Amino acid sequence: MWRGGRYLLLGLPGAIATMLVPPLLAAAALSTGLAGAGLVIFPRALVALRRWAEWNRRRAAGLLGVPVSSRYVSLSQGIRAQWRQVLDDPETRRDIGWVWRHIATGIPAGLAALACIGTAVFTVVAASLWWLFPADAPLRLLTAIPVTSWSWALALGGGQIVISGLVAFWAVPKLARFHARTCLAALEPSDADQLAERVGELSESRAGVLDAHGAELRRIERDLHDGTQARLVAIAMQLGMARETLPEGSEPLAELLRHAHEGAEEAMSELRDVIRTMYPPILADRGLAGALAALGARSGVPAEVDLGEVGRLPAAVEAAAYFIVAETLANAAKHSCATRVLVRLTRAGDSLLIEVTDDGIGGVAEARGTGVIGIRRRAAALDGTVLVTSPVGGPTSITVELPCGL
Amino acid sequence: MRVVIAEDNILLSAGMEYLLAAKGFEVAEVATDGPGFIAAVQRHRPDVTIVDVRLPPSFRDEGIHAALEIRRARPGLPVLVLSQYVEQVYAKELLSDGHGAVGYLLKDRVSRVSEFVDALHRVAKGGMVMDPEVIAQLMTTSQGKNTIQTLTRREREVLALMAQGLGNTAIGEHLVITDNAVHKHIGNIFAKLGLPPTDSGHRRVLAVLTFLNNQP
Numbered sequence: 001m002w003r004g005g006r007y008l009l010l011g012l013p014g015a016i017a018t019m020l021v022p023p024l025l026a027a028a029a030l031s032t033g034l035a036g037a038g039l040v041i042f043p044r045a046l047v048a049l050r051r052w053a054e055w056n057r058r059r060a061a062g063l064l065g066v067p068v069s070s071r072y073v074s075l076s077q078g079i080r081a082q083w084r085q086v087l088d089d090p091e092t093r094r095d096i097g098w099v100w101r102h103i104a105t106g107i108p109a110g111l112a113a114l115a116c117i118g119t120a121v122f123t124v125v126a127a128s129l130w131w132l133f134p135a136d137a138p139l140r141l142l143t144a145i146p147v148t149s150w151s152w153a154l155a156l157g158g159g160q161i162v163i164s165g166l167v168a169f170w171a172v173p174k175l176a177r178f179h180a181r182t183c184l185a186a187l188e189p190s191d192a193d194q195l196a197e198r199v200g201e202l203s204e205s206r207a208g209v210l211d212a213h214g215a216e217l218r219r220i221e222r223d224l225h226d227g228t229q230a231r232l233v234a235i236a237m238q239l240g241m242a243r244e245t246l247p248e249g250s251e252p253l254a255e256l257l258r259h260a261h262e263g264a265e266e267a268m269s270e271l272r273d274v275i276r277t278m279y280p281p282i283l284a285d286r287g288l289a290g291a292l293a294a295l296g297a298r299s300g301v302p303a304e305v306d307l308g309e310v311g312r313l314p315a316a317v318e319a320a321a322y323f324i325v326a327e328t329l330a331n332a333a334k335h336s337c338a339t340r341v342l343v344r345l346t347r348a349g350d351s352l353l354i355e356v357t358d359d360g361i362g363g364v365a366e367a368r369g370t371g372v373i374g375i376r377r378r379a380a381a382l383d384g385t386v387l388v389t390s391p392v393g394g395p396t397s398i399t400v401e402l403p404c405g406l
Numbered sequence: 407m408r409v410v411i412a413e414d415n416i417l418l419s420a421g422m423e424y425l426l427a428a429k430g431f432e433v434a435e436v437a438t439d440g441p442g443f444i445a446a447v448q449r450h451r452p453d454v455t456i457v458d459v460r461l462p463p464s465f466r467d468e469g470i471h472a473a474l475e476i477r478r479a480r481p482g483l484p485v486l487v488l489s490q491y492v493e494q495v496y497a498k499e500l501l502s503d504g505h506g507a508v509g510y511l512l513k514d515r516v517s518r519v520s521e522f523v524d525a526l527h528r529v530a531k532g533g534m535v536m537d538p539e540v541i542a543q544l545m546t547t548s549q550g551k552n553t554i555q556t557l558t559r560r561e562r563e564v565l566a567l568m569a570q571g572l573g574n575t576a577i578g579e580h581l582v583i584t585d586n587a588v589h590k591h592i593g594n595i596f597a598k599l600g601l602p603p604t605d606s607g608h609r610r611v612l613a614v615l616t617f618l619n620n621q622p
Contacts (some may be wrong), residue, residue, distance in 0.1 A: 244428075284465075286467040
């Protein structure tokens with residue numbers, strides 16, 4: 001009861017002060033008329049409201065013993081960014097909703113608590129001073145009974161204190177908890193908001209994973225190039241020299257060396273394939289633009305590559321884009337009878353959009369291993385989508401969307 | 407024959423030095439980056455140079471840029487470019503000044519010592535050597551291209567061998583045809599690719615360049 005009472009009694013002036021929030025916010029907004037002062041003040045007023053709501057929320061959570069996460073904001077730079085920040089924030093709407101509920105429940109609950117405690121205090125004072133009341137208008141306790149002697153005063157006063165104490169004992173914690181729950185509910189994100197927040201967190205963590213993965217790809221490519229590949233070349237070189245210097249007539253040894261040499265050459269060739277399918281070295285050497293230009297230059301069907309402003313892309317997305325373009329160009333050369341292919345890469349929000357259009361005969365049969373499966377697999381690995389339109393008679397157009405998560 | 411090498415990997419440059427010394431080359435200097443290579447060439451005036459594509463500081467295609475730059479300063483300086491992977495565009499860029507004396511090989515090929523030395527000699531003499539993988543890339547992707555389509559299968563084979571830097575006799579031996587037949591095929595290739603009958607060494611480069619360019 002004491003915690004609840006303290007909570008409610010402290011909350012009462014708080015709730016009364018909260019009544020000032022709507023007029024203050026309105027004044028902040030209207031002050032825009034004063035040389036645009038409101039432009040600066042209004043976002044700050046909303047931040048101040050957030051701090052006030054947070055203070056109250058912490059008290060409510062403390063009373064209920066539930067954990068809450070912080071919702072504090074720090075304003076970004078620039079007036080326009082600040083406005084967008086506070087207005088886009090769903091928490092702002094919640095703060096304002098909370099203002100009304102806090103006032104509507106905090107004031108009555110606070111007054112009720114005050115009434116219980118006030119009655120007890122009043123009874124003590126009034127009962128001890130009953131004799132000061134004039135005889136024609138005596139002190140009345142327990143709502144109606146007049147107090148006319150010390151024994152009456154003690155009996156009625158004690159009774160009134162016990163009753164108001166019982167009422168307070170029963171009602172104050174309930175009221176306090178009711179108010180605290182109302183406040184928390186008003187400030188708690190809805191399921192949809194929580195879901196949206198979770199999606200945001202996940203996209204962010206995926207972007208982090210993609211970035212880390214890209215850095216790993218580059219590092220592995222570099223390490224293999226400088227380490228394993230170079231070592232294999234050196235070994236093959238030594239084997240080659242050994243074969244050269246072997247005197248005539250050492251047949252079994254020559255045969256062994258030949259096997260070793262050919263084995264080293266095969267290993268180099270396999271390693272080259274592994275690296276190429278993991279992270280094409282030309283991407284490391286020339287970036288996506290250079291790598292795509294190289295693909296276009298050696299395409300079987302004359303290809304025009306149009307790489308717009310795509311910004312920074314994770315290495316894994318660059319590699320996937322490279323393979324997808326390589327695969328679509330190879331398909332066009334093999335199946336389409338096209339005379340031109342247009343490859344266009346654009347940035348659409350968070351995604352990289354790859355559009356490959358040819359002027360061929362169309363009728364791509366996905367089931368018959370036309371390479372579209374490979375494209376779908378590459379895209380799916382990055383949560384991307386593939387759209388193939390290829391009516392019989394053409395033309396074929398393949399659109400791939402790869403989320404970049406940045 | 408004096409050689410300047412640009413290679414930042416000690417393991418490989420040491421191996422190459424040893425190999426070249428054994429084959430009677432004189433390695434004048436091993437540079438470890440692009441600017442160092444250009445300075446070394448200016449200092450030693452080598453007969454032939456060997457350049458790794460990936461060099462410090464960027465570890466990208468520094469070697470290609472260094473080779474192109476030094477050939478702008480010294481047109482026709484023989485350059486053999488080595489790399490752990492081949493890209494058609496690099497071959498095209500190296501050949502595009504039309505001076506020949508260019509080689510572009512996978513590093514793997516160095517271990518085939520006598521073939522490698524042979525290639526080095528051919529580049530030093532102003533010839534051209536393309537890695538079989540570059541040719542393979544061309545052969546698989548250039549079907550359907552107008553210019554190449556007009557060539558017969560045999561002519562394409564001849565062109566591929568020409569790109570690898572083989573002379574007429576070697577091409578004849580390879581395809582088991584007479585020198586005369588090779589000569590006729592090459593004449594046809596030049597005609598179909600629209601190359602004027604000027605000096606024939608130059609035309610060989612142009613033919614391969616057309617091939618690389620894939621343009622009518």
